[in-house]
Amino acid sequence: MTGLPIAVVGASAAGLAAAETLRRSGWRGPLVLIGDEPHLPYDRPPLSKQLLHGAWAPEKLLLRTTDQLAPLDLDLRLGTRATGLDVATRTLTLDDGTELACAGVIIATGVAARTLPGADRIAGVHTLRTLDDALALRSRLATGGAPGSEGTAAGGGGLRLVIVGNGVLGCEAAAVARELGHDVTLVGIEATPMAAAVGTEVGELLAEEHRARGVRLVTGAVDGFETAPADPAAGGDPRVTAVRLAEGAVPSGGSGDTAAGGGGGRLLPADLVLVAIGSRPAVEWLDDPALDTGDGLRCDAYCAAAPGIYAAGDVARWDHPVHGRPLRFEHRMNATEQGMAAARNLLAELAPSAPAGAADAAPAQERRPFAPVPYFWSDQYAVKIQAYGLTAGADRVETTVVDRAERRVLALYGRDGSAVGVLMAGLPPRQVRALRAVVAAPLPWEEARERIAAATAPG
Numbered sequence: 001m002t003g004l005p006i007a008v009v010g011a012s013a014a015g016l017a018a019a020e021t022l023r024r025s026g027w028r029g030p031l032v033l034i035g036d037e038p039h040l041p042y043d044r045p046p047l048s049k050q051l052l053h054g055a056w057a058p059e060k061l062l063l064r065t066t067d068q069l070a071p072l073d074l075d076l077r078l079g080t081r082a083t084g085l086d087v088a089t090r091t092l093t094l095d096d097g098t099e100l101a102c103a104g105v106i107i108a109t110g111v112a113a114r115t116l117p118g119a120d121r122i123a124g125v126h127t128l129r130t131l132d133d134a135l136a137l138r139s140r141l142a143t144g145g146a147p148g149s150e151g152t153a154a155g156g157g158g159l160r161l162v163i164v165g166n167g168v169l170g171c172e173a174a175a176v177a178r179e180l181g182h183d184v185t186l187v188g189i190e191a192t193p194m195a196a197a198v199g200t201e202v203g204e205l206l207a208e209e210h211r212a213r214g215v216r217l218v219t220g221a222v223d224g225f226e227t228a229p230a231d232p233a234a235g236g237d238p239r240v241t242a243v244r245l246a247e248g249a250v251p252s253g254g255s256g257d258t259a260a261g262g263g264g265g266r267l268l269p270a271d272l273v274l275v276a277i278g279s280r281p282a283v284e285w286l287d288d289p290a291l292d293t294g295d296g297l298r299c300d301a302y303c304a305a306a307p308g309i310y311a312a313g314d315v316a317r318w319d320h321p322v323h324g325r326p327l328r329f330e331h332r333m334n335a336t337e338q339g340m341a342a343a344r345n346l347l348a349e350l351a352p353s354a355p356a357g358a359a360d361a362a363p364a365q366e367r368r369p370f371a372p373v374p375y376f377w378s379d380q381y382a383v384k385i386q387a388y389g390l391t392a393g394a395d396r397v398e399t400t401v402v403d404r405a406e407r408r409v410l411a412l413y414g415r416d417g418s419a420v421g422v423l424m425a426g427l428p429p430r431q432v433r434a435l436r437a438v439v440a441a442p443l444p445w446e447e448a449r450e451r452i453a454a455a456t457a458p459g
Helices: 013-024 066-072 131-143 168-179 200-212 332-353 429-438 445-455
Strands: 006-009 031-035 075-078 082-086 091-094 099-101 104-107 111-113 160-164 183-188 216-219 222-228 239-245 266-269 272-275 279-281 297-299 304-306 309-311 316-320 325-327 375-380 383-389 396-403 408-415 418-425
Touching: 006 013, 013 031, 013 066, 013 332, 104 332, 131 168, 131 272, 160 168, 168 183, 168 200, 168 375, 200 216, 200 375, 200 383, 200 396, 200 408, 239 272, 297 304, 297 309, 304 332, 309 332, 316 332, 332 375, 383 429, 408 445, 418 429, 418 445, 429 445
Parallel strands: 006 031, 006 104, 031 075, 104 309, 160 183, 160 272, 183 216, 297 316
Antiparallel strands: 082 091, 091 099, 111 279, 222 239, 239 266, 304 309, 316 325, 375 383, 383 418, 396 408, 408 418
């Protein structure tokens, strides 16, 4: 290893977990942590919840302070973007022109928000992926309309917010905006919110909660935006005034009006728009043909994409040894766990090549397959959804609504005759913990049903 650094590309949860594990596991050589944002590592889930609501200050999202990072002895390069990687030589190229030859590389660049054509040139149209994104949106929600906008919804004092995309992020943002008193319309291609993640019946229960809270749900595609000219005195981009729906869009309850659009579709008046139509893995900088970057960075069961090159977090698509197929998760818990696993496995690979007595060598260890039980959660109003295992892509879902008014629900998800995931809302913590064990590995459907019945039995 002769003094070469290990570089971790990506300074969020997965990257930080990898860096800390490298040190904790005995790596004493140079350690570079590269992040494209200027901020210290911070937690992302609160961006669409506590931070957007205004309940938390940005500082509360920090995963580590400067003082807490100091013992890691990092070469911390924030506001720096990796632009290339030569796999054969393990050499990174950075956006400042630096070429960094490495003993090993861990890629934890996460995902980037998808958007709509032209949205980045319209004032009032936002995405929500980074701290700066969340602060910009929070500022608008807290202060009302931009200069020159109407700034009020019909019959109320809030903004007219249109959220494009009714997945997890869109639903969480809708809940926050309604609690802040804004007029919210949630638009999705699928008729049921979050259906791809949780199934139709659980999604319908969430739809009921959103409607009860005053959110207007619309099914259909978005065709573009209507804008008004920017204030000549202030300059800047034209500002959004409406979201234009494609032909065939269908309102599905709630309040609010649409008007006829110039293109034949309908218009949703808007002072503010959030585009929450999903994300794409941040792999565009990885152009070495030795790497497979289809739907994330393809890795083996040990999180290795190539010799000495590992990946972790939202960007990694790896062979899950229990489920027997490549998976990629955009879940917070997975980011930390996979960052730790990638770090340990990289050190295990590097150890045999270290010269005897090398000062930077880590203690020898064996690589281990990364086989987590996936977990995600979502907070919407007073409803906390928790899920273990695989809920997306199920070919069988059995949903039990325990209490519709209280939004208490339990769902079991199956694939190819086995139970692979379980979701719950409103259940006691003891039952939640017990349900994790049911789907730790695929289990025959009927056996899983029996175990769930036993885990949720009274007493």
